[in-house]
Amino acid sequence: MTTLLKGFLASTVLTTVASVSSAVELEVTHWWTSGGEAAAVVEFANAFNATGNTWVDGAIAGSGGTARPIIISRILGGDPMHATQLNHGRQAEELVEAGLMLDLTDVAEAEGWKEIVNPSSLLDSCTVDGRIYCAPVNIHSWQWIWLSHKAFADAGVEVPGNWNEFIAAAPALEAAGKVPLAMGQQPWQTAGAFDVMTIALAGPEVWTDVVMNKNADAVQGAAYTEVFEAAATARTLAANSNVQDWNLATNLVITGQAGGQIMGDWAQGEFALAGKTAGVDYTCLPGLGVNQVISTGGDAFYFPKQDDPAIEAAQKELAALLLSPEVQVAFNLKKGSLPVRGDVDLSTANDCMQKGLEILASGAILPGSDQAFSPDTQSEIKDLMVEFWNDSTISASAAQERYADIIANAD
Structure with a gap:
């Protein structure tokens, strides 16, 4: 617990919660179940357990698309967990408006979150009517392609430096028996890859006009035509990927069975767990090596309301702990994400994380799509991408x- 929060809690009757004699168990739900993710979440659990309280892990196997309906159903059904991972953005909007989430404004003010959270849009995504309802814990950028040095060496070609070079190298990869592009078949993966291609190939300004401003006319322009044609090419290159989960697709790259994967920076956790070194065993290209921009979505923790002062105090203690400097560094180094604090030392970060930090410092950032679209609109986009990636007859x-029709009716 940080010094500031200790001072805050000392002024209330809830200070006894932190003591061993009144230790509290908190059930925490999340969908971090791959090897790298599991190693990262242990850092949160260990830090909380060290306070004398107990982290009861409620991992939900599968992706966020699987976990979120379960999480939301439990909260609405009157069986809420004590804390839960969700993404920055609008996923918990209706739960907050219904009065089901704990207000963390007092913790945020005591800890100075407005001064340390960078970019500020992360905290803005936790704010409803001027009150703060979640603790942002990382910045996850989708804007990466991960390339296997072994795959390209086996194919006798240089590791590409951008998307066009990757496409040009694909025939050599196929001739060497490699899958050019690893791609899992879950909806969020194909929708995310499309978003990456849009920002890289159409450019940040066009993407912003469509996603943030909901300009359907811009979707009909030449820039988006190039993106959809690139997506059709990617669909062909990924045809023999034959995996479902994202981390299995990442493993194809790690083992040299596939040339590359478009995936967020959480893939770094899998490379690290496999003992691979950035720049030696694999290359990471932000913005597909075309537009070096990163999106600044990520994960946050919400705390469903409980009718128990002791539990509420422990929830607030956990919220503060998640943003403490030591915990931010330990968690994000293993997760592959960037910290939300702009004042921590990440000199030990690998080459890929350093690239992300440099881009973040330069200001070449965009919000995540989750921060722009409602869950309903996101579902429509995912449905379209599933059909498109799995049915080559869809031009x-x-x-x-x-897609233009979805944007025209987006909320």
Whole structure:
């Protein structure tokens, strides 16, 4: 617990919660179940357990798309967990408006979150009507392609430096028996890859006009035509990927069975767990090596309301702990994400994380799509991408037309 929060809690009757004699168990739900993710979440659990309280792990196997409906159903059904991972953005908007989430404004003020959270849009995503309802814990950027040095060496070609070079190297990879592009079949993966290609190939300004401003006319322009054609090419290159989960696709790259994978920076955790070294065993290209921009979505923890002062105090203690400097460094180094604090030392971070930190410092950042679209709109986009990636008879132009219609009606 930080000094500031100790001072805050000392002024209330809840100070006894931190003592061993009144230790509290908190059930914490999340979907961090891959090897790298599990190693990272242990850092949170260990830090909380060290306070004398107990982290009761409620990991939900599968992706966020699997976990979120379970999490939300429990909260609405009157069986809430004590803390839960969700993404920055609008996923908990209706739960907050219904009065089901704990107000963390007092913790945020005591800890000075407005001064340390960078970029400020992360805390803005936790704020409803001027009150703060979640603790942002990391910055996860989707804007990366991960390339296997072994795969390209086996194919006898240089490791690409950008998307066009990757496409040019694909025939050599296929001739060497490699899958050019690893891609899992879950909806969030194909939708995320499309978003990456959009920002890289159409450019941040066009993406912003469409996603943030909901400009459907811009979807019909030449920039988005290029993106959908690139997505059709990527669909062909990923045809023999034959895996479902994202980390299995990452493993194809780690083991040299695939040339590359478009995936967020959480893939770093899998490379690290496998003992691979950035710049030696694999290369990471932000913005597909075309537009070096990172998105600044990520994960946050919400705390469903409980009718128990002791539990509420422990919830607030955990919220503060998640943003403490030591915990931020330990967690994010293993997760592969960037810390939300702009004042911590990450000199030991690997080459890929250093690239992300440099881009973040330069200000070449964008919000995540989760911060722009409602869950309903996100579901429509994912449904379209699942159909498009799995049915080669759907042309790029037909998908572009359907996407424009979704944007025109987006909320």
